[in-house]
Amino acid sequence: SQQGEEDPQALSIQEGENATMNCSYKTSINNLQWYRQNSGRGLVHLILIRSNEREKHSGRLRVTLDTSKKSSSLLITASRAADTASYFCATDVGDYKLSFGAGTTVTVRA
Amino acid sequence: ETGVTQTPRHLVMGMTNKKSLKCEQHLGHNAMYWYKQSAKKPLELMFVYNFKEQTENNSVPSRFSPECPNSSHLFLHLHTLQPEDSALYLCASSQEGHPNYGYTFGSGTRLTVV
Numbered sequence: 001s002q003q004g005e006e007d008p009q010a011l012s013i014q015e016g017e018n019a020t021m022n023c024s025y026k027t028s029i030n031n032l033q034w035y036r037q038n039s040g041r042g043l044v045h046l047i048l049i050r051s052n053e054r055e056k057h058s059g060r061l062r063v064t065l066d067t068s069k070k071s072s073s074l075l076i077t078a079s080r081a082a083d084t085a086s087y088f089c090a091t092d093v094g095d096y097k098l099s100f101g102a103g104t105t106v107t108v109r110a
Numbered sequence: 111e112t113g114v115t116q117t118p119r120h121l122v123m124g125m126t127n128k129k130s131l132k133c134e135q136h137l138g139h140n141a142m143y144w145y146k147q148s149a150k151k152p153l154e155l156m157f158v159y160n161f162k163e164q165t166e167n168n169s170v171p172s173r174f175s176p177e178c179p180n181s182s183h184l185f186l187h188l189h190t191l192q193p194e195d196s197a198l199y200l201c202a203s204s205q206e207g208h209p210n211y212g213y214t215f216g217s218g219t220r221l222t223v224v
Contacts, residue, residue, distance in 0.1 A: 004152075033212055033213075040218070041217050041218065042112065042114070042116075042200055042202075042215030042216050042217045042218050043111075043153075043202075043213070043215045044215070045213060045214065048211075048212055049208060071201070077223035090213075096206045096211070097143075097155060097158055097204065098155075100145075100152050101152050102152045103152075103153060
């Protein structure tokens with residue numbers, strides 16, 4: 001069953017701006033992961049944050065996790081045209097079976 | 111190339127056909143997965159294989175039949191499909207138990223049922 005739900009469904013920004021998307025989930029998790037999907041391709045793992053972590057960075061990506069609100073956010077700083085993609089959050093309740101949301105489609109305008 | 115290879119990339123089949131999707135991983139992972147991705151919907155987990163044993167079958171119709179002959183190969187056999195089965199089928203692998211595990215996905219098979 002679906003765990004994560006991303007918001008907004010779509011986001012359009014200018015190159016150089018920051019992009020923020022959120023993920024809410026329903027039950028306690030072991031970890032939460034973010035993935036990127038370019039049009040019609042497979043998903044690419046971006047970052048994993050454990051339930052006992054609050055913030056994590058990877059290059060221009062910053063992920064936060066608030067387990068009390070059952071929510072996470074992904075921030076992409078200084079966006080580039082190559083960041084145009086769909087972004088998915090996925091939750092693991094401890095059984096290694098990831099549940100994905102429907103994704104946020106990000107368009108970066110030149 | 112991600113280390114997970116799916117073939118074919120595109121497949122058009124009639125409702126009475128039988129076809130198979132193939133997935134191969136070169137990462138030494140111990141778990142493999144089939145997901146279905148339909149437009150505007152969350153990815154649906156279909157099957158999970160851990161150490162070649164099927165551990166999950168998410169109420170998938172019997173017209174989808176998985177096969178995992180070894181830890182590197184995964185097949186999805188298709189027969190008498192319906193038009194609503196048209197979707198992107200994604201294979202993934204992971205190393206269960208690794209603290210920083212994440213899924214590695216193949217590029218998918220775009221299936222169209224006519």
